[in-house]
Every structure is written in C-alpha cells, then in structure tokens.
Amino acid sequence: MTEKNTLLKNATLYTESGVIENGYIKLVDHHISDVGSMENLTAEDDFNTFNLPDDYKIIPGMIDVHIHGVNGADTMDATPEALKTMAKTLPREGTTSFLATTMTQNRDAIEKALLNAGKFITDEQEPGYAEIIGIHLEGPFINKERAGAQPIEHITDPNLELFKKWQTIAQHTIKLVTLAPEQPGATELIQHLKTHNVIASIGHSDATFEQVELAIQEGLSHVTHLYNQMRGLHHREPGVVGAALLKEELMVEIISDGIHSRPEAVQLAFQAKKADRLVLITDAMRAKCLKSGTYDLGGQKVTVEDDRAFLEDGTLAGSVLTMDQAFKNMIEFSGCSIPEAIAMSSTNPAKELGLCNKKGSIAIGKDADVVVLDEENKVAMTFCKGYLAFQKGDEKE
Numbered sequence: 001m002t003e004k005n006t007l008l009k010n011a012t013l014y015t016e017s018g019v020i021e022n023g024y025i026k027l028v029d030h031h032i033s034d035v036g037s038m039e040n041l042t043a044e045d046d047f048n049t050f051n052l053p054d055d056y057k058i059i060p061g062m063i064d065v066h067i068h069g070v071n072g073a074d075t076m077d078a079t080p081e082a083l084k085t086m087a088k089t090l091p092r093e094g095t096t097s098f099l100a101t102t103m104t105q106n107r108d109a110i111e112k113a114l115l116n117a118g119k120f121i122t123d124e125q126e127p128g129y130a131e132i133i134g135i136h137l138e139g140p141f142i143n144k145e146r147a148g149a150q151p152i153e154h155i156t157d158p159n160l161e162l163f164k165k166w167q168t169i170a171q172h173t174i175k176l177v178t179l180a181p182e183q184p185g186a187t188e189l190i191q192h193l194k195t196h197n198v199i200a201s202i203g204h205s206d207a208t209f210e211q212v213e214l215a216i217q218e219g220l221s222h223v224t225h226l227y228n229q230m231r232g233l234h235h236r237e238p239g240v241v242g243a244a245l246l247k248e249e250l251m252v253e254i255i256s257d258g259i260h261s262r263p264e265a266v267q268l269a270f271q272a273k274k275a276d277r278l279v280l281i282t283d284a285m286r287a288k289c290l291k292s293g294t295y296d297l298g299g300q301k302v303t304v305e306d307d308r309a310f311l312e313d314g315t316l317a318g319s320v321l322t323m324d325q326a327f328k329n330m331i332e333f334s335g336c337s338i339p340e341a342i343a344m345s346s347t348n349p350a351k352e353l354g355l356c357n358k359k360g361s362i363a364i365g366k367d368a369d370v371v372v373l374d375e376e377n378k379v380a381m382t383f384c385k386g387y388l389a390f391q392k393g394d395e396k397e
Helices: 080-093 107-124 160-169 186-195 209-218 239-246 263-273 323-334 338-352
Strands: 006-015 018-028 031-037 048-051 057-060 062-067 095-101 131-138 174-179 199-202 251-254 278-280 293-297 300-305 308-310 370-373 379-384 387-391
Touching: 006 338, 006 370, 057 338, 062 080, 062 131, 062 323, 062 338, 080 095, 080 107, 080 131, 080 323, 080 379, 080 387, 095 379, 107 131, 107 160, 160 174, 160 186, 174 186, 186 199, 186 209, 199 209, 209 239, 239 263, 251 263, 263 278, 263 323, 278 323, 278 338, 323 338
Parallel strands: 006 048, 006 057, 062 095, 095 131, 131 174, 174 199, 251 278
Antiparallel strands: 006 018, 018 031, 057 370, 293 300, 300 308, 370 379, 379 387
C-alpha cells in the first residue's frame, strides 16, 4: 500500500469521455488529478511511477451493490473484523466500493449487523481498502414462495415502522432494499424509500407483471439478481422477469457466472436492457476466495464445489463469483465492448447511488479508484482513493 502520488502510464485508458491509447493517469491526494495521452505528459518527478505494458488497460474501480461476504467473512457476522476482511480482500478482484449486504434472519441478528455496518461505514473505514458505500438490505420483506436461500421462518411482510427503526440503527446507511412488492405493506414502504432516496428493488418475488407495473408507479426502480427467485417469463403472464426485461424504469442486477443464469440468458438480458440498464453483481458469500468445502450462510449449511454454492436440497446459495470474472464473462457471453462492461460494473451503480460525481468513471476530480487489467483482463493492480490496495502477486498476503 502506498499513499505517495502515483503515475500510471503507457496503458490504454477507458475514461468518461472516451478511450485514450497509450495514455497516462495521475492520482494525487486521493483523487484523479490528470489524464491524457503520453505525448502530453509532463512533471513526472514527484510521482511513484508505474510503466505498464502497452496491452494493459486502466478502468474505473468496480462497484458491487450485492455482496454478502468473502474470504471467510460475512456482513451478518456483525463484527468490524468481518467488514474489514471484506474491504481488504475485494480489491483483489477490482472492487473498490460495495454495499454490505444482509440477509433474512431474526430481527436481533439483522439489527446487530445493521448497527455494526452503520458504525463501520461512519467511523471505521481505512485508506487502502474498498469503501463500504452503504448497506443493501436483502430481506426479510420478501415472499416465502421465492425464498431461495433466505430462511423462510424469518421472512416477514414489509413493515415501514420496522424499516424506519432499522435505518436509524444503521445511521441512515441503508441505500438499497430488496422486497416483494406484492406483499402486504410493500406499497407504503416503497413510497417511503422513494421519498428518502433509498433504492427499492424487487427480488425474491412472485409478483405478476401488473403488480410490478404498479410498484414502478410507486417508486420501484431496481431488480435483484435477474431470473433468480422470481416469477419467470410466460407468454400469458410475463411476470417479474418479463417486467425486468421490458420496463426501461428498472435497473437490473445480473450474476454473470454461467451458473445462476446460462450464458444465453445473460446475452438475452443484455440485448433487452442494453449496457446502461444492467448492473453486474456477485451475490457472493463467505466462501469466495476459499477452498471447496462446507460453510455457513445465515445458519444454513452451504456446500461449495466446482464454483457452485448450494444448500443441502440443491438450492443455489449465493455465489463465489468475483467482479473481474463477472466483467470478463459479460464480454464473453454477450459480446459487449469493454466500455459497455465498464458501464455495467462501475458507472451504472454509481449513478443509481447518487455517487457519479465521485465514482463510476475515470475523470479529473473523481476519487482515485482505478483498476489496472492485464492482457487477459485479469486484475494487475487496484487503487482505492489513490492507495495501492492490491498488486498481482500479493494474493497470499
């Protein structure tokens, strides 16, 4: 990790205003201070300089709005150590910002996780780590018929007063809420979320197409892990999937691992929504970065083998996907361009969360959250607000 002013040069830069071949970028005082073509580079003396291979690329830091855990840690552990482990580990895969994601549990467990995350976000973040930019509350306001790996016994109807209590406990750091809009109490909660600039997302839902349309009118604007645990597409009832693909108002998450959704389904989503209405996520759980074996997810036994995480009954239970692999897979599955993959992994979530003035693209004045990709689009270096948070070869640190 270094906090000296940094100069990266000779690589291809994917900036907010276009692609710069053989370019450079300067990181000063935690921000991007300059970008340009090498022929215009001046004043190198006061920089820690990296001469990159000419087939390397520099892209904005990735933002994962749906991640439960990694490297043995989980948001629901409700400890600062767990969140620190997540924040330290995620730069390996190019993630520089994320929403710490909870899951359906008993109220005491959720409140402990929210209290811990809110305090960590407000008071305990450290330089050189991925930044936790808020909380994603996934459940318990969902439909038991579409529970997936969310424990059914703790699922409850949407409850505005309970959410207000939880937002206070979390020091107003809850930024996204996954809920089932067809459940009693959902309309009131969605309206409240819209009014208070919290993203209302449909997920773990059995809503009809018409119910989704009504929820959009109330303020619903996001879809949690497209295809998974939602009413599917039928030609006489398009369901949640049909609404997600058709409605321009909805920003749509997708787990592009080829497991949660076949490559062809990922391609379909891209063709329907285009790059500006999709968000790449991992939905990863604590086993990511660890060996195959048995792990815990919300008190349930999860087996991880062959890059699949599943409950004893075979239900998929999150993923072990990394953001850089999601980025590469999206290009392979959909045929999208690198700028389009950047939109889905960085720009769109920043816009949704109201952070596009600081994050989501490479532009002068924005946070120095940048990722260097090698010739195979694997992460070679990650900078979090100008600090070198990861360098290839450091994986075992």
